[in-house]
Amino acid sequence: MIPARFDYAQPTSLPQAVSVLSDAGEDAKVLAGGQSLLPLLRMRLAYPSVLVDVGCVSELRGVRDEGDHLFVGAMTTQHDLVRDPLIREHCPLVSLTAATVADPAVRHRGTIGGSLAHADPAGDLPSVAVALDMVFVTRSPREERRIAAADFFLDYLESALETDEILVGLEIPKLGPGWTYHYEKFHRTAQAWAIVGAAVAVRRADGHIAEARIGLTNMAPVPVRASSVEAAVAGAAIDDDVLRRACATADEGTSPASDLHATPEYRRHLARVLTRRALATAARA
Amino acid sequence: MTVTPTPAEVRQSEVGRARRRKEDARLVTGQTRWTDNIQAPGLLHIAFLRSPMAHARITRVDVSAAREMPGVVAAFSGADFGAEQGSLPCAWPVTEDIVIPDHPPMATETVRYVGEAVACVVATDRYRAADALEAIEIDYEPLPPVLDLEKALDADSPLVHDAGNRAYTWTLSNGDVEAAFRDAPVVISRTFRQQRLIPAAMEPRAVVVTPLGDEYTVHTSTQIPHILRFLLASVTGVPEHRLRVIAPDVGGGFGSKLQCTAEEVLCLLAAKRLGRPVKWTESRSEGNLTVHHGRDQLQRVQIAAEADGRLRGMKIDLLADMGAYLMLVTPGIPLLGAFMYNGVYKMAAYDFRCTGVFTTKMPTDAYRGAGRPEATFAIERLMDELAAEIGVDPVEVRRRNWITHGEFPYDTVAGLTYDSGDYEAATEKALQLFGYDKLRAEQKDRRDRGDTVQLGIGISTYTEMCGLAPSRVLGQLGNASGGWEQADVRVLPTGKVEVATGATPHGQGHVTAWSQIAADALGVPFEDVSVVYGDTAVVPRGWDTYGSRSLAIGGVAVHLACEKVKEKARRVAAHLMEIDPGDLEYAEGAFRVRGAPAEQGRSIQELAAAVFNAHDMPEGIEPRLDSSATFDPANFSFPHGTHLCAVEVDTETGFTKIRSYVAVDDVGTVVNPLIVDGQVHGGIAQGIGQALYEEAVHDAEGNLLTTTLADYLVPSAADLPAFVTGRTETPATSNPLGVKGVGEAGTIASTPAVVNGIVDALRHLGVRDVQMPCTPERVWRAIGGAS
Numbered sequence A: 001m002i003p004a005r006f007d008y009a010q011p012t013s014l015p016q017a018v019s020v021l022s023d024a025g026e027d028a029k030v031l032a033g034g035q036s037l038l039p040l041l042r043m044r045l046a047y048p049s050v051l052v053d054v055g056c057v058s059e060l061r062g063v064r065d066e067g068d069h070l071f072v073g074a075m076t077t078q079h080d081l082v083r084d085p086l087i088r089e090h091c092p093l094v095s096l097t098a099a100t101v102a103d104p105a106v107r108h109r110g111t112i113g114g115s116l117a118h119a120d121p122a123g124d125l126p127s128v129a130v131a132l133d134m135v136f137v138t139r140s141p142r143e144e145r146r147i148a149a150a151d152f153f154l155d156y157l158e159s160a161l162e163t164d165e166i167l168v169g170l171e172i173p174k175l176g177p178g179w180t181y182h183y184e185k186f187h188r189t190a191q192a193w194a195i196v197g198a199a200v201a202v203r204r205a206d207g208h209i210a211e212a213r214i215g216l217t218n219m220a221p222v223p224v225r226a227s228s229v230e231a232a233v234a235g236a237a238i239d240d241d242v243l244r245r246a247c248a249t250a251d252e253g254t255s256p257a258s259d260l261h262a263t264p265e266y267r268r269h270l271a272r273v274l275t276r277r278a279l280a281t282a283a284r285a
Numbered sequence B: 001m002t003v004t005p006t007p008a009e010v011r012q013s014e015v016g017r018a019r020r021r022k023e024d025a026r027l028v029t030g031q032t033r034w035t036d037n038i039q040a041p042g043l044l045h046i047a048f049l050r051s052p053m054a055h056a057r058i059t060r061v062d063v064s065a066a067r068e069m070p071g072v073v074a075a076f077s078g079a080d081f082g083a084e085q086g087s088l089p090c091a092w093p094v095t096e097d098i099v100i101p102d103h104p105p106m107a108t109e110t111v112r113y114v115g116e117a118v119a120c121v122v123a124t125d126r127y128r129a130a131d132a133l134e135a136i137e138i139d140y141e142p143l144p145p146v147l148d149l150e151k152a153l154d155a156d157s158p159l160v161h162d163a164g165n166r167a168y169t170w171t172l173s174n175g176d177v178e179a180a181f182r183d184a185p186v187v188i189s190r191t192f193r194q195q196r197l198i199p200a201a202m203e204p205r206a207v208v209v210t211p212l213g214d215e216y217t218v219h220t221s222t223q224i225p226h227i228l229r230f231l232l233a234s235v236t237g238v239p240e241h242r243l244r245v246i247a248p249d250v251g252g253g254f255g256s257k258l259q260c261t262a263e264e265v266l267c268l269l270a271a272k273r274l275g276r277p278v279k280w281t282e283s284r285s286e287g288n289l290t291v292h293h294g295r296d297q298l299q300r301v302q303i304a305a306e307a308d309g310r311l312r313g314m315k316i317d318l319l320a321d322m323g324a325y326l327m328l329v330t331p332g333i334p335l336l337g338a339f340m341y342n343g344v345y346k347m348a349a350y351d352f353r354c355t356g357v358f359t360t361k362m363p364t365d366a367y368r369g370a371g372r373p374e375a376t377f378a379i380e381r382l383m384d385e386l387a388a389e390i391g392v393d394p395v396e397v398r399r400r401n402w403i404t405h406g407e408f409p410y411d412t413v414a415g416l417t418y419d420s421g422d423y424e425a426a427t428e429k430a431l432q433l434f435g436y437d438k439l440r441a442e443q444k445d446r447r448d449r450g451d452t453v454q455l456g457i458g459i460s461t462y463t464e465m466c467g468l469a470p471s472r473v474l475g476q477l478g479n480a481s482g483g484w485e486q487a488d489v490r491v492l493p494t495g496k497v498e499v500a501t502g503a504t505p506h507g508q509g510h511v512t513a514w515s516q517i518a519a520d521a522l523g524v525p526f527e528d529v530s531v532v533y534g535d536t537a538v539v540p541r542g543w544d545t546y547g548s549r550s551l552a553i554g555g556v557a558v559h560l561a562c563e564k565v566k567e568k569a570r571r572v573a574a575h576l577m578e579i580d581p582g583d584l585e586y587a588e589g590a591f592r593v594r595g596a597p598a599e600q601g602r603s604i605q606e607l608a609a610a611v612f613n614a615h616d617m618p619e620g621i622e623p624r625l626d627s628s629a630t631f632d633p634a635n636f637s638f639p640h641g642t643h644l645c646a647v648e649v650d651t652e653t654g655f656t657k658i659r660s661y662v663a664v665d666d667v668g669t670v671v672n673p674l675i676v677d678g679q680v681h682g683g684i685a686q687g688i689g690q691a692l693y694e695e696a697v698h699d700a701e702g703n704l705l706t707t708t709l710a711d712y713l714v715p716s717a718a719d720l721p722a723f724v725t726g727r728t729e730t731p732a733t734s735n736p737l738g739v740k741g742v743g744e745a746g747t748i749a750s751t752p753a754v755v756n757g758i759v760d761a762l763r764h765l766g767v768r769d770v771q772m773p774c775t776p777e778r779v780w781r782a783i784g785g786a787s
C-alpha cells in the first residue's frame, strides 16, 4: 500500500523544528526513524498533513553523562543504544532490551524517542522506561517540560505529548553499582513483537535481593510496574521457590489484551513465569 | 610407473558438482528483470478497490467521482467490462457433476470474499491511483458469511453459490476396507486440521501489459507463462497469436503463481481499452488477501492394524475448503494427496473420499506440496500414534510396514507404481546422523527428572509423487493439462550453446542445472552454456514449473535434445572426415575415430562453424546445429527420505524450540548438491512454518486478520537450527537421468516430523495431539496449563 499525500519539512535546529511543527497544526506529525509511523501511513491508518523530519536536528542527538543520569537524545537509534559505551556502562538494561527489538535493519533506523513517543505497550523500551523511572525532556512553543515515565504513557498509542510538543531526549538514572539486569522477552519468532516481556533491575545485598524494579511489556494499554512483586522480593532469598511465590502476583492490576497470538489468561500466566525468570537471571548474573 | 592424469586432463563430470548458481548474483542484488523493475513509455498504473465484506450483494457502484480525480485516466467497475472479462478458468473438473461457478475477474453482482476486486482506477502514477480509489462510491447489501467447513454442508447453511456449498465428492477405493477394520486388533481414529496457509513468496505479484497495435505483451510474475498465454486468450478473447507472455525473473511462487489471476486479466483488459501500457504491483497486505491460499482441509482419518502394528487398511474422509470459487486447479489439490495417504507402507485396503466445500474466503489452490503434505502429515502422525498404542518405537513400527528395497517396483494400495526406493538405507543413515539412541536416553533422563524442558523426537519417513506428470495420467484424472516438457538446444556459430527450456524457473536454479546437463551431454564447458526461458516469443512451448517437475521432465528434455544435436553433428563430422558415422565416437566435446587421439577429431565448435557457413554439408542435413525434444514421463518420480527432528518444549510456557533436524533424502541422481540442499533447507523451513507459526485467521465476519507479516508469522533463519542433510541415491527408473523431484520434499516431510516431536515430548503428560500451528499457547493448553 502507499500513503496518501503529505508535505515534508526538514528543520535543522530545535527552535526551527518546534515552530515548523506548531505552524503545521493539529495534523502534523514528527518523523523519526519511521519504523512505526510509515507502516501506519502506508496502510492509510494515518493521514498526517505534514511530516516534520527531525533527523537533522542536532539537539536531539548524542549521549551525555550528566552526573546522576545520562541524557540520551531522542534520535539515538536502537542500534546505538545497543553499542553506546556510556549506556552500556551505566544503563545496561536499555542496551540489553534494545538488542531484542525487531532486527538489525529496523534497529538502524528506529529511535528511542520514536519507540517511547509511539506509546505502544507491545514495544520493548516503554517497560524499561517505567522500570528505570526515565524522565522525558520535551519542548513546545510554550515551555520545556520534564515528564516522569509514570506520567508519560496515558493509553494505547497515547502519550502525554501535545501535538506540537517534541521529545528532545531522556534522562536515564544511573542506578549505580550493585545492580544487575535482564529483559525476558517472549515472542513466537525472533523478529516478532513481544507477547509479554519483563524488564528487571535487581540490587543484591548479602546474597539476597535487596531491591527490584520490574516493568512489564504488553500487559495493559500502557507499560506497567509489577509493584506487588517488587515489594514481595525485597529482602528475598535468590531461590526458585521463593521467587515463584513472590511472582504469583505479577499480573496483579494488569489488563492484558486478547489478540491473534495470546489470550489474556495466557498473558497473565506468562507475566508470572517471565518475571520470575527475569529476576532469577538478573539476580544470578 | 603409472601416471595419474591431472584433473585438467580428464573432464570432470558436471552432473554431481556443487556448482554455485549462475543466476544468483543478479537475483540477490535485484539488478535484474523483476516485473516491477520494468518500465514502458507512457506507463499507467492500476489500483483495485477490494471488497471489505466476505459476502454481500453489490447494489451500486459509481466510479464517476474517481474519474475526476487528478491524474486519473480511467476508472472501471465490473459492469464496465461486461462479458469481455469472461470467467477465470478451472482446468481440473474432478467429477462429472462438479459445480464450477462463474468467476468474473471483477465482481459484478455479488462479492464472496474479503479482497475480491470490485472496481479499479488507472492513473498516471500509483499514488494518484490509490488516492482515487477513495472517491469510488459503492453500496453493499450484506449476506451471511459461510466460514465453517462442516456447517457449510448443513441443510440450513447460507449458500455461497445457488448450486449449493458442495462442489464435488471424489472417491477412490481398493480392497475390502470393511473387512480390514472388522475385528482389527488396533484401530486408531483422528481428526486433523490442515490450517489455511498464505504462500508469502518473497516477490509480490506484479503485471505490466504493453499494447502494440492489436498485440499485447504481458510481463507477469508467474510460474506459468505458457499456460497463461493460452488461458488469457480463452478468458479475454484476445487471440493467442496476438499475446506474448513473459515471466522475466520471478522471486518465488510455491504454487501461488501457478494461476490465471483476476489482476492479470484486468490489466490486459485495461491496457486494451486504453491503448497504453498498464502496470500493477501488489502490496504485501493485498497479497495476503488475494494470492490464492493453501491447505485448509479437515481430515478424518482411521487406520486398522494387527496387534504387532502391521497395517491392514485405512479410511480417509476429507472436507477440503475450496474458498469462494474454483481457480486453476483448486478441486484437484486434494486428489494429489489421495494417492499418498498410504505413504511408504503396505496395506491391503484403502478408502478415500473427499468433498470440496465452498466458503466465503479466498479460494485455495496449489501450495508447495499441494495435497501431498496433508496426506503425509496424516499417515506419519498416525504411525506415531500406532507405535504408542502398541508400545513399540516409532522407527520400528515403520520398519514393520514399509515396502522393502527388494520389493520395488511396487504397486501400492492407492494404485501407483513406486519405481524405486531404499527406505532402510535412508532411515539407517538418518538415525546415525541424528544420534537417535543418545537423544532417546536424554529424553528419558529429562522425563525422569521432571525437567521443565522436555525433549521430543519426531520422525517422518515420507515419499511423494512428483515430476508432474505423465500426460496420460492427467487425462485419466480429468486434468485438462499435459505433462510433457520441451527443450531446444542450439549450438551457436562460435560453439557456445544456448538452451531454451519450457520449464520456466522462479528461483530454483534451472540456469545452473541445465548448464550442467548440457555441458555433460555435449562435452562443452559449463560456462559455455546459457539458458533462456520464460518468454513465449523465445520459447514457444512448455508446461512450466510446479509439482517438482522441472528437472525430472524439463531437465530430461534438455538431455534428450543434446543427444539429438550430437547425432546431427555426428553426420556432419562423418561427412567432413569422409568416414562412416558409425565409426565415430564422441568424447571430450569432439567426434573422432574410435580410439584415435582427440586432436584428430572434429570438435563441436569446429562442427558448429562448418554448419554455419554450410560450405560442405552432407545430403539432407539442414545448416543448423540445433534440435528440440520433448519428454513425457511414463510414471511420476518418487523421492523419499527420513527426517528426524528433536524439539525442546518448555512445559511452563509451551514454547517449542527445534534443537536439531536431520534430513536424509533420496532424490535419485543429484545434478547439483548445492541446489538440492537449498531446496531441502527451504522446504524444511516452510514445513516448520506450518507446524509452528503460520495460519490465515479470519474473524466471525470473514475478515482476514493476518494481512501483514507481523500477524502472519513465517520463520526466519534465526528461528531454525542448522539443518543436517544427507542423501542416499537410488536412481529413478522412469527417466534416463535417474533424477527425481526435490522441490517439495522438504515441506512434505518436515511438518509431521515437528508435530510428532512435540507430541512425543509431551505424551507422558497425556498429550495425544496439538492443533497446528502448535503455538506456545496451544501447547500450554494441551499440557493442561490453563486448568
Ligand SMILES: Cc1cc2nc3c(=O)[nH]c(=O)nc-3n(C[C@H](O)[C@H](O)[C@H](O)COP(=O)(O)OP(=O)(O)OC[C@H]3O[C@@H](n4cnc5c(N)ncnc54)[C@H](O)[C@@H]3O)c2cc1C
Binding pocket: A029, A030, A031, A032, A033, A034, A035, A036, A037, A038, A054, A074, A075, A100, A101, A102, A103, A106, A109, A110, A111, A112, A113, A114, A115, A116, A117, A118, A122, A123, A124, A125, A161, A165, A166, A167, A168, A191, A192, A193, A194
Ligand atoms: C518489522 C518491525 C518490527 C518491529 N519490532 C519491534 C519490536 O520487537 N519491539 C519494539 O519495541 N519495536 C518494534 N518495532 C518498532 C520499532 O522499534 C520502531 O522503531 C519504534 O516503535 C518507533 O521508532 P521510530 O524512530 O521509527 O519512530 P517513528 O516511526 O518515526 O515515529 C513513531 C511515533 O513517534 C512519534 N515521534 C517520534 N519521534 C518523536 C519525537 N522526537 N518527538 C515527538 N514525537 C516523536 C512520531 O510522530 C510517531 O507518532 C518494529 C518495527 C518494525 C518495522
